[in-house]
Amino acid sequence: AFPSLITLIQTAITIPVSSTTCERTFSKMKMIKTTLRNTMSDDRLSDLTLLAVERDIDINFGQVMDDFSEIHKSSRIMLK
Secondary structure, eight states, X not given: OOHHHHHHHHHHTTSOSOOHHHHHHHHHHHHHSOSTTTTOOHXXXXXXXXXXXSTTSOOOHHHXXXXXXXXXXXXXXXXX
């Protein structure tokens, strides 16, 4: 009945409530991309920034190995 209103609502719910994550990411990127590293490729910069931003995530390596071994049962690599 109100297509413009539906579009407005769909757009509004995609806007982040806070920009802290974005600001934190750019802050980390500034620390990574120094004058000495200015010739770094975009892929490498992206990868290093991702590692710096997400390093606080606690990874259960045992669970990762279990999941990998379940997915690749026919593989020659034995993780256990």
